[in-house]
Amino acid sequence: xxxxxxxTRSDVVVVGAGPGGCATAIHLAKSGLNVTLLEKAEFPRxxxxxxxxxPRVLRELAYLGINPETLSWKKNRGLRIHVAKSxxxxxxxxxxxxxxxxxxxxxxxxxxFLANQTIKAGVNLVTNANVCKSVEQQxxxxxxxxxxxxxxxxxxxxxxxxxxxxxxxxxGLHRIESRPMGIAVRAYFSSPASNQDWLDSWLExxxxxxxxxxxxxxxxxxxxxxDGTCNVGLGLPDAARYRDIDLRDTMSRWLMSLxxxxxxxxxxxxxxxxxxxxxxxxxxxxVYSRGLFLVGDAAGAxxxxxxxxxxxxxxxxxxxAEAIIQxxxxxxxxxxxxxxxxxxxxxxxDEWGGYFWLGNLFGRIISNPHVMKIAAHYGLPIPVVRxxxxxxxSHVVDRPSRDTYDRVVNTLTRMVPQA
Ligand SMILES: Cc1cc2nc3c(=O)[nH]c(=O)nc-3n(C[C@H](O)[C@H](O)[C@H](O)COP(=O)(O)OP(=O)(O)OC[C@H]3O[C@@H](n4cnc5c(N)ncnc54)[C@H](O)[C@@H]3O)c2cc1C
Numbered sequence: 001x002x003x004x005x006x007x008t009r010s011d012v013v014v015v016g017a018g019p020g021g022c023a024t025a026i027h028l029a030k031s032g033l034n035v036t037l038l039e040k041a042e043f044p045r046x047x048x049x050x051x052x053x054x055p056r057v058l059r060e061l062a063y064l065g066i067n068p069e070t071l072s073w074k075k076n077r078g079l080r081i082h083v084a085k086s087x088x089x090x091x092x093x094x095x096x097x098x099x100x101x102x103x104x105x106x107x108x109x110x111x112x113f114l115a116n117q118t119i120k121a122g123v124n125l126v127t128n129a130n131v132c133k134s135v136e137q138q139x140x141x142x143x144x145x146x147x148x149x150x151x152x153x154x155x156x157x158x159x160x161x162x163x164x165x166x167x168x169x170x171x172g173l174h175r176i177e178s179r180p181m182g183i184a185v186r187a188y189f190s191s192p193a194s195n196q197d198w199l200d201s202w203l204e205x206x207x208x209x210x211x212x213x214x215x216x217x218x219x220x221x222x223x224x225x226x227d228g229t230c231n232v233g234l235g236l237p238d239a240a241r242y243r244d245i246d247l248r249d250t251m252s253r254w255l256m257s258l259x260x261x262x263x264x265x266x267x268x269x270x271x272x273x274x275x276x277x278x279x280x281x282x283x284x285x286x287v288y289s290r291g292l293f294l295v296g297d298a299a300g301a302x303x304x305x306x307x308x309x310x311x312x313x314x315x316x317x318x319x320x321a322e323a324i325i326q327x328x329x330x331x332x333x334x335x336x337x338x339x340x341x342x343x344x345x346x347x348x349x350d351e352w353g354g355y356f357w358l359g360n361l362f363g364r365i366i367s368n369p370h371v372m373k374i375a376a377h378y379g380l381p382i383p384v385v386r387x388x389x390x391x392x393x394s395h396v397v398d399r400p401s402r403d404t405y406d407r408v409v410n411t412l413t414r415m416v417p418q419a
Pocket of ligand 1: 015016017018019020021038039040041047048049050051052053054129130131132160161162163164166183184185186233275276277278295296297298302307308309310311313
């Protein structure tokens with residue numbers, strides 16, 4: 001899927017064509033910059049994810065000029081939370097800043113769709129380009145090298161290569177070990193629940209293989225894909241706390257506790273249970289340094305409240321693109337240009353710093369299944385607590401505030417330090 005004759009010199013090189021890389025590249029190309037997007041895989045490719053697209057993602061699609069109404073992916077109305085025998089329906093909030101609708105689609109389709117959009121926008125997409133290191137001059141990145149020895153040069157490079165963050169590491173930008181790193185597993189099941197209008201979420205997981213009741217750590221989901229299948233998974237927000245746990249085994253044990261009517265039985269399972277990391281709460285910094293921008297999972301930009309990362313990857317890509325466009329317009333390498341680039345870090349801090357700080361704390365507390373159980377049992381039945389929790393966790397919050405729930409979330413996130 002290489003678009004044009006392979007170009008080795010560009011205004012910007014973007015590494016990784018996931019949601020973060022595609023969004024960054026499209027915004028940049030639309031501004032007239034010459035962009036090369038390097039991707040190690042060939043599309044379509046699988047990606048371990050829950051496949052849930054929240055209202056935040058739909059807003060980012062609109063910013064890219066893609067009207068979600070024209071897409072045939074399975075829509076949903078919000079979350080259905082399961083706690084013991086109770087069910088709580090939490091519709092996506094009415095909002096000024098976000099649409100009140102979500103979607104779910106396999107990442108193999110979603111990412112392929114976005115990759116095609118980059119080509120339409122004039123991006124030079126090069127697949128089968130596995131970037132192994134940065135090329136530097138006088139301590140500043142000036143390009144990247146692929147495993148097969150090709151070199152792609154640009155004064156600005158954007159790392160969107162996901163949780164492995166290989167490029168950032170090659171520039172000496174390592175993970176902040178004190179910040180939480182989540183882990184999650186998922187598998188596809190053919191299921192009668194595939195056409196339901198809600199994203200199902202379980203906050204209390206019981207071991208279906210144990211004779212006496214035994215609580216398992218984590219939260220679980222089933223996201224209906226509308227194609228006869230559901231994406232079913234289980235996540236742990238603070239993996240360090242459960243180093244020895246086998247998450248695939250935990251998921252199998254939890255699945256045994258569900259009624260067969262869901263169809264989440266081994267004979268309906270399509271493929272293996274697969275796992276991947278959730279780099280959360282800004283666990284890699286600085287997000288701009290010496291010509292290199294970090295976007296999405298490479299910046300540890302997954303929401304620690306809920307494990308959502310697609311929208312934050314696309315949104316941080318938009319912020320990075322805006323800073324780069326500003327910088328270019330002021331003249332590369334000038335002080336004014338560097339100030340514009342540095343503005344990317346402050347922008348991320350202003351937008352999500354306080355929220356992610358609270359999320360990092362929340363993830364640590366709630367990763368104890370007994371605390372999660374008590375909070376869910378006593379908090380969720382109270383409508384005010386339920387609505388506030390939903391607003392906080394979904395992060396569908398208007399700024400400036402539109403109602404009291406927005407005001408509480410916005411005030412809290414302003415009161416705490418930035419992550
Ligand atoms: C089990 C699980 C469930 C999840 N569920 C959800 C969910 O339902 N909703 C949600 O919003 N988020 C979810 N997430 C998080 C979400 O998957 C990520 O946050 C999101 O994919 C981040 O996008 P990205 O563009 O930063 O990185 P990625 O999507 O990881 O994309 C990185 C791209 O870079 C490429 N690449 C990597 N290394 C190189 C290299 N060296 N050279 C060239 N290319 C390279 C990769 O092939 C890939 O295409 C989930 C995560 C997990 C693990």
